[in-house]
């Protein structure tokens with residue numbers, strides 16, 4: 001399980017996360033709900049080790065990862081789907097999905113890739129296309145597939161439904177719902193709890209960098 005303790009993040013003189021503590025139990029789907037600018041992305045990036053100068057502790061299964069670089073966290077089973085997808089435009093879909101496996105030197109990456117393709121067959125269908133040939137919605141599916149490649153224990157999904165047409169949002173929700181069976185912990189950031197209400201078992205509210213449990 002993920003335990004975050006007393007997380008503080010400043011950008012210049014602006015405090016963006018204010019003493020945030022949060023426990024995400026194993027096998028739980030939770031929401032991180034807050035309006036734009038509340039600090040959701042910053043929180044997820046801090047958990048992934050992507051924020052320099054962060055203060056506080058990030059523990060997973062009682063191991064303190066606060067000093068671990070991002071690739072080590074990915075190697076421990078953390079997956080992150082950024083809000084803006086961050087695909088490499090000129091890489092193929094498959095190479096984009098495999099990127100985390102290269103940086104973590106994952107041993108059984110091909111097997112995991114097959115599992116990801118079985119969960120999201122749409123991505124297998126366009127595996128040989130370049131990322132920049134896909135629609136925004138298709139790119140969201142690829143970003144989710146990439147997060148799942150290493151993310152077999154903890155998945156951080158930053159506004160997965162943002163800017164997505166209703167049919168695809170439904171499909172994304174269906175895939176995320178399937179993950180319940182996989183026994184991983186999932187944290188979904190959204191500005192509106194209604195979007196994730198049917199998926200989540202617990203809700204954390206973030207307001208101006210302060211988190212409370214609902």
Ligand SMILES: Nc1ncnc2c1ncn2[C@@H]1O[C@H](COP(=O)(O)OP(=O)(O)OP(=O)(O)O)[C@@H](O)[C@H]1O
Pocket residue numbers: 011016034035036037038039040041042043159
């Ligand atoms: N790299 C950065 N440098 C300076 N300020 C930043 C940086 N990243 C985020 N901020 C600021 O931190 C605050 C929180 O941003 P954050 O992206 O974490 O919010 P959010 O809840 O994810 O909202 P959104 O959905 O709009 O991204 C905002 O005021 C934002 O402008």
